[in-house]
Amino acid sequence: MATIQLRTSIPGPKSKALAERRAAAVPRGISHGTPVYVAKAQDAWLEDVDGNRYIDFAGGIGCLNVGHRQEPVLAAVREQLDRYLHTCVQVTPYEGYVRLAERMNQVTPGKFPKKTLFVNTGAEAVENAVKIARAHTGRPGIIAFEDAFHGRTMMTLALTSKTHPYKAGFAPFPGDVYRIPYAYCYRCSYSLKYPSCDLYCARHLEDTFKRVVASEDVAAVIAEPVLGEGGFVVPPPDFFPVLIDICHRHGVLFIADEVQSGFGRTGTLFASEHFGIEPDILVSAKSIGGGLPLAAITGRAEIMDAPGPGGLGGTFAGNPVSCAAALAVLDLFGREIGNRFQKRAKEWQRRWPMVGDVRGLGGMQAIELVKSAATREPAADETKQITQYCYEHGLITITAGSYSNVIRVLVPLVVTSKQMDEALDVLEAALQAVCEKQGVAVQPV
Numbered sequence: 386m387a388t389i390q391l392r393t394s395i396p397g398p399k400s401k402a403l404a405e406r407r408a409a410a411v412p413r414g415i416s417h418g419t420p421v422y423v424a425k426a427q428d429a430w431l432e433d434v435d436g437n438r439y440i441d442f443a444g445g446i447g448c449l450n451v452g453h454r455q456e457p458v459l460a461a462v463r464e465q466l467d468r469y470l471h472t473c474v475q476v477t478p479y480e481g482y483v484r485l486a487e488r489m490n491q492v493t494p495g496k497f498p499k500k501t502l503f504v505n506t507g508a509e510a511v512e513n514a515v516k517i518a519r520a521h522t523g524r525p526g527i528i529a530f531e532d533a534f535h536g537r538t539m540m541t542l543a544l545t546s547k548t549h550p551y552k553a554g555f556a557p558f559p560g561d562v563y564r565i566p567y568a569y570c571y572r573c574s575y576s577l578k579y580p581s582c583d584l585y586c587a588r589h590l591e592d593t594f595k596r597v598v599a600s601e602d603v604a605a606v607i608a609e610p611v612l613g614e615g616g617f618v619v620p621p622p623d624f625f626p627v628l629i630d631i632c633h634r635h636g637v638l639f640i641a642d643e644v645q646s647g648f649g650r651t652g653t654l655f656a657s658e659h660f661g662i663e664p665d666i667l668v669s670a671k672s673i674g675g676g677l678p679l680a681a682i683t684g685r686a687e688i689m690d691a692p693g694p695g696g697l698g699g700t701f702a703g704n705p706v707s708c709a710a711a712l713a714v715l716d717l718f719g720r721e722i723g724n725r726f727q728k729r730a731k732e733w734q735r736r737w738p739m740v741g742d743v744r745g746l747g748g749m750q751a752i753e754l755v756k757s758a759a760t761r762e763p764a765a766d767e768t769k770q771i772t773q774y775c776y777e778h779g780l781i782t783i784t785a786g787s788y789s790n791v792i793r794v795l796v797p798l799v800v801t802s803k804q805m806d807e808a809l810d811v812l813e814a815a816l817q818a819v820c821e822k823q824g825v826a827v828q829p830v
């Protein structure tokens with residue numbers, strides 16, 4: 386039997402009733418990509434309160450790389466529930482925190498001695514990475530990228546690029562943040578082509594140090610190894626090595642924000658591994674806790690030890706239940722879904738000019754939709770129509786990209802081949818429906 390089962394019109398009557406209560410009780414600032422209320426979830430599917438069943442291409446925005454409710458994770462959580470839920474590590478520490486720190490120090494890229502600190506969310510982890518980098522270097526400046534997303538707290542909003550809906554109306558943000566273009570080859574800021582560009586965007590950091598901010602005032606460059614909210618952009622293989630070499634020549638640290646690209650999403654535990662790089666500080670969150678809130682900051686031991694005792698921490702930071710779940714998650718990796726997606730998506734690209742770009746690493750895959758392959762004008766309205774079609778046909782998707790024209794795949798990695806094909810059939814039908822409405826000729830594959 387197919388996984389997708391839509392029994393009512395959606396949202397169904399129970400979801401609609403909950404939506405009315407929600408409108409009265411919850412601020413509108415929290416928006417719902419898929420307005421159906423969840424009753425239960427398992428592996429790569431979820432079921433709403435009206436009994437409709439969906440395949441989940443969003444995975445709680447990349448938090449469920451190992452899948453909903455995996456038994457080894459549940460078992461570790463149950464075992465911890467029977468012992469204690471919370472003590473606050475700054476008051477009375479526990480072994481799970483230390484054991485997980487030891488594991489993180491082993492599994493992150495780089496053979497040098499490392500230390501790890503745990504907090505609750507991706508944004509909190511990025512905030513702490515900035516604090517640690519500043520404490521170590523004694524410098525204030527942070528360089529971030531166009532199309533970057535680092536969170537919704539004030540410092541991480543300063544580092545985030547996209548204005549609406551994230552930043553508009555919330556200024557002022559903390560200062561000493563500088564922005565440079567990412568290696569977004571499909572939309573190169575310098576209108577150059579890789580490899581003849583000779584990585585102008587990476588080398589341009591030298592120029593930034595001359596014309597924008599002196600390197601001796603910069604603590605760190607922070608980057609997502611693959612852009613997440615910015616549209617799943619994968620830089621050329623030599624982009625980060627060149628960039629990091631420039632950083633280190635100037636005593637500037639490199640922070641990898643692997644909140645979305647990490648924890649098995651790209652076929653390796655961290656996307657940094659694809660580029661052969663060893664970040665000075667690496668930030669992970671989302672899928673690390675298998676569905677529970679947890680985030681980690683791992684870095685060179687001497688950098689991590691820069692803040693003095695009491696300088697780091699948080700009441701719930703590194704909660705024992707989340708640590709137990711994360712230890713189970715670390716044991717669970719690896720299904721490859723990227724090849725399956727790429728094969729189908731490349732066919733769509735040949736058939737429909739609207740599919741401008743197909744890209745990704747491992748299970749972190751996306752298509753970028755354009756009104757014309759020649760002008761690359763973003764097809765934001767069509768993207769919305771496609772995600773709406775998917776939603777109405779039982780596939781939960783989310784968009785990304787500064788122009789909201791990227792459809793991304795964050796399906797839990799436990800998705801079966803059959804479910805993946807079923808989901809891709811829905812996405813293909815959505816593309817077909819929208820392209821045909823647009824009058825785009827279907828070219829033979």
Ligand SMILES: Cc1ncc(COP(=O)(O)O)c(C=O)c1O
Pocket residue numbers: 446506507508509511534535536537609613614642643644645646670671
């Ligand atoms: C790359 C990246 N960094 C940071 C964050 C913020 O994480 P959180 O929402 O857990 O604060 C996100 C969230 O999507 C992210 O994708």
